[in-house]
Amino acid sequence: MDFRLTPQQEARKQEFYKVCEALEKKRPASYVGFESKYENEECWEYHRMCAREFGKRGWLALHWPQEYGGSGDMMDKVLFAEACGYHGVPGVDEFGVAMLAPTLLAAASDEVKKKFLPGIASGEVMWCELWSEPNAGSDLAALTTSAIKKGDEYIVNGQKTWNTGAHKADWAFGVYRSDPAAKKHQNLTFMLCDMKSPGITVKGIPYMDGVHVYNEVYLDDVHIPANQVVGKDGGGWAVVNVLAGFERSNMAMVYALVRVMEYLVEYCNETRRNGVPLSRDPLVRSRIADLACELEAVRTLAYRIADQQSRNEMGLMDAASVKVYASELMERMAQVATDLMGPFGQVPHSKWAKISGIFESLYMACFVPIVSMGTNEIQRNIIAWYGLGLPRMK
């Protein structure tokens, strides 16, 4: 691909950065982590406010077809994501904007698209993902939450787990077993569900740092209208695979790391040890240089994925490889930074915390993308089987 920006793209980029810079100035002090938007009411309201700002400019639907409000292309979407990531501004609902919308465009009926895309584009409706269950994570198709069709609706019963932001979301996309008699992978249906539906109970799972981002969701006789199915009844596995590709190739975390890297360099320039700035220490320089090279590599990978998506050519292996690389780079960056900071890298929300405690927060959070969206072991299997054509173990 050609990495140079056209004058129009350059102008758009400036506009994205200008708006995000202004929104960054309004960010609450408690908003420090990667998933902070879910942590308290103040951060959630800030997220919603940013979403509405982007929605009214048409930026949440940039690369969509014009009939659904699209006003740009995939490269505009990438430039916008870079601006949000760089300025640490939320407002892009990863579940609605980054995962569900492209899936609906690819797999939903016109009726479903017309009903649900406008709320995503305006930033008014926020989503969560109800897939994993206590006994179905890596082997998602083993899920048991049932959705039994009665007339023009499904009655859903079961339990989902680890659902990010389910306590805040307005709507959920989920996958359920709709035909107990059919074969595995042919018995699932993908549906959209109002989180205010009677029968839904959400319970928090506190993360290791005590924050409330993740949840268990119980569904007891929840009624979902049949016209909220995406794809075909019994065809949910195909929709899951489309969405999983968009989920794993979501590059928001890559763009956020660019700014994180700048903070780390700044810290090394300003912090003296034995009278000498850390940045003059050859070992420190070498570690930072390694990270900087890796960051450039993952950015290029992200551009490549965007280019593939714009041509509908992204494969399972491409999404898996960028997910593995980006999540493990985030982990390495957090390790190097907290290591260099010593005890100061271990204190969040304290006067002793360096750079508002972002590296302590990153260290805690970096485990999340390694496990969620399908663990990195599973992604390596996908790369081996579908990308490299290696044989499966019996």
Ligand SMILES: Cc1cc2nc3c(=O)[nH]c(=O)nc-3n(C[C@H](O)[C@H](O)[C@H](O)COP(=O)(O)OP(=O)(O)OC[C@H]3O[C@@H](n4cnc5c(N)ncnc54)[C@H](O)[C@@H]3O)c2cc1C
């Ligand atoms: C912080 C967080 C947020 C999440 N958010 C959501 C969400 O919003 N919505 C949602 O639906 N789910 C979410 N998940 C669930 C996530 O997708 C699952 O945790 C993940 O798919 C792993 O499933 P599991 O936890 O059941 O682990 P298991 O599948 O039980 O795996 C346990 C271990 O065995 C390994 N393993 C399993 N099978 C194989 C294999 N075939 N080959 C090699 N290794 C294997 C795994 O890699 C892992 O290390 C989230 C999880 C976390 C931790």
